[in-house]
Amino acid sequence: MDQSSNRLSLPSSPREFGFFVDGEWRGGREFFDRASPGHGAVVTRIPRCTNKDLEDAVAAARTAFEDRRWSGLSGGERAGVLLRAAEGLRRRRDEIAYWETLENGKPISQARGEIDHSIACFEMGAGAARLLHGDSFNSLGDNLFGMVLREPIGVVGLITPWNFPFLILCERVPFILASGCTIVAKPSEVTSATTLILAEVLAEAGLPAGVYNVVTGSGRTIGQAMTEHPDIDMLSFTGSTAVGRSCVRASADSNFKKLGLELGGKNPMIVFADADLDEAADGVAFGIGFNTGQCCVSGSRLMVERSIAEEFEARLADKMARIRVGDPLDERTQVGAITTEAQNTTILDYIARGQAEGARVVTGGTPLDFGGGQYIAPTLFAGVTRGMAIAQDEIFGPVLSSMPFDTMEEAIRLANDTVYGLSASVWTKNLDKALAVTRRVRAGRFWVNTMMAGGPEMPLGGFKQSGWGREAGMYGVEEYTQIKSVHIELGKRTPWIE
Structure with missing residues (x-):
């Protein structure tokens, strides 16, 4: 070293x-x-x-x-x-x-x-x-x-x-x-x-x-x-x-x-207005940034309550912009390289497609040059609609799509609007909401006010495709x-x- x-x-x-x-x-x-x-x-x-x-x-x-x-x-x-x-x-x-x-x-x-x-x-x-x-x-x-x-x-x-x-x-x-x-x-x-x-x-x-x-x-x-x-x-x-x-x-x-x-998975992270927004922003950034988003249980779809959507996206963008991307052999690095050239190309193609379909890049969206290797800045899209490719396809990279919702019923409907059902998370301080969402979103793993937590005692697997x-x-x-x-x-x- x-x-x-x-x-x-x-x-x-x-x-x-x-x-x-x-x-x-x-x-x-x-x-x-x-x-x-x-x-x-x-x-x-x-x-x-x-x-x-x-x-x-x-x-x-x-x-x-x-x-x-x-x-x-x-x-x-x-x-x-x-x-x-x-x-x-x-x-x-x-x-x-x-x-x-x-x-x-x-x-x-x-x-x-x-x-x-x-x-x-x-x-x-x-x-x-x-x-x-x-x-x-x-x-x-x-x-x-x-x-x-x-x-x-x-x-x-x-x-x-x-x-x-x-x-x-x-x-x-x-x-x-x-x-x-x-x-x-x-x-x-x-x-x-x-x-x-x-x-x-x-x-x-x-x-x-x-x-x-x-x-x-x-x-x-x-x-x-x-x-x-x-x-x-x-x-x-x-x-x-x-x-x-x-x-x-x-x-x-x-x-x-x-x-x-x-x-595969296209996993929802649902944030209600009554959540601790700083903790939720940190958890969501971790959910998409961990392993450069090359994770089947990555949270790649953000559903955020409309009354706080703009504020939360700003907090989240600030968090994501401060993720330490760089040399995987550096002890301080939080997000490393994209594992294969083919996957690197796929991620960049989806970022371009998201922009072409009308979504707005809030932060990231570009490759990063460290003099060798292949790196992409953690990327947040806002203004995403359910029909966009970035809202439906598993990108398998550090690309997060944000969509607003008005009611709990709408949040659950958006969360289930996918062929996948691998994981999900909800952020709220209301126990009734947390349990209702947990019971009705179809996913094999679920986290409440956390992301990708757990141990080998708990089973792993998915619903649907x-x-x-x-x-x-x-x-x-x-x-x-x-x-x-x-x-x-x-x-x-x-x-x-x-």
């Missing part, structure tokens, strides 16, 4: 990785060179795996599941491995955060916070492994006893995105492992390093070979092959709704594998199980044939 500037240094040369199958590292034959989006310098070399590599990984996961080297352990034994993994993550926290920042472009301080949350996920998973249970039915009469068993579903394919490569991975892996399943993971090809580092951590924690495997490659090849693979029992995919729809089609055409889908199923907490472990009903006859059988 450069102590004078509170800035970490780039690596002297790219770090080359292998991929991980059946407890062993394998070398790549072809590689992706990943350039840091904050600097433009190549930082990692990631193997471009083949379908044969995927076949090997699935076979290893299948063997590990069928011989019960993991699922046959007690919940307490599985918990021990997960707790040792949590300790391994704690020891390597700064290293993992560093490579996450280099590949993704998020601020180093944010990356460290995400590793802390990931550690908590493993600790939660350990507890869940001990608590997972079925049920019994003592109500079937004296001659019949019923049990409901939860069994691991089998081999799980796990496809994770580039916006939260390690956090989303760790909101799934410990819960999948707690259930007794085995895993074949495929990270985004642009942010693969930390998923591969987790393989080292899990192996050192004592996870048996074949239980966690990592193949790297593009979604069009390896990802598509995973969705179609007949020996993968369940697929967990986090990404766009369009790709999620293709996962549904592929599952139907292969083995009807179970799907867990966390997809934001996905299927739930991750994290006990719900997240149960998601990776299937239920078996068992009926036990007691006493002498009443003959069917006399």
